[in-house]
Amino acid sequence: MKITLVSAANGKTGQHVIAALRLRTDPGLIHGFANRPVESVDQTIIGDMSDFRALERAVDGVDTVIHYGPPMHPHETIMGTGMIDAAQTLGVRRFVYISVIHPEIDDLINHKAKLAVEAHLIKSRLDWTVLRPQHYMQNIAVAKVVQDGRLVMPYPITTRLGHVDMQDLAEAAARVASEDGHSSATYDISAEENLSVEEICKIISRISGKSVQAQAIDPSQLIEII
DSSP states (O other), X not given: OOEEEEESTTSHHHHHHHHHHHTSSSOOEEEEEESSOOTTSSEEEEOOTTOHHHHHHHHTXXXXXXXXXXXXXTTHHHHHHHHHHHHHHTTOOEEEEEXXXXXXXXXXXXXXXXXXXXXXXXXXXXXXXXXXXXEEGGGSOHHXXXXXXXXXXXXXXTOOEEEEOHHHHHHHHHXXXXXXXXXXXXXXXXXXXXXXHHHHHHHHHHHHSSOOEEEEOOGGGHXXXX
């Protein structure tokens, strides 16, 4: 039976991808690679994404890998290239990589890391597809924003960006992993409209009835917030 492995399966992206795979007509078996058990999959392979032996265990017997690395992790490139190498070694057929919109903007650490993984994948012998989503809507915790009365972002509040729903990204991942015709393809997953932080705050304020202000901070302050 066909086996699909979802990496970082206990994260928000992984959980959305697993749910989308379950909706396919014949999803086969779904395995998850994570650092703790994942209830939504048929089998969890527990391990560290930086451990190549663990990656080999995870992809053994797998037909398709859907890989998403932990964002902003200092070893994200090593984790991604390691997963690709393990997939090649163990005879995986398909590899779907969830990257980021415009990875060529290499002054952003996470973009630079993902671009390196994309390059490694293209040079591999795998049958691959790359998805490049914009920012996730789910990265904005609306309830907390309303409670705090502010939306804090690590970039100027006038910057206009698109935000996509993780469910839409997950549906695209499930489709390209399950259907023919997506080999060596790169797809941008983008929103219909780009909004500034100020505009997002106005929308949240209008719908919630509570005043919400936009605030920009230096990216280095994220460490303190986290």
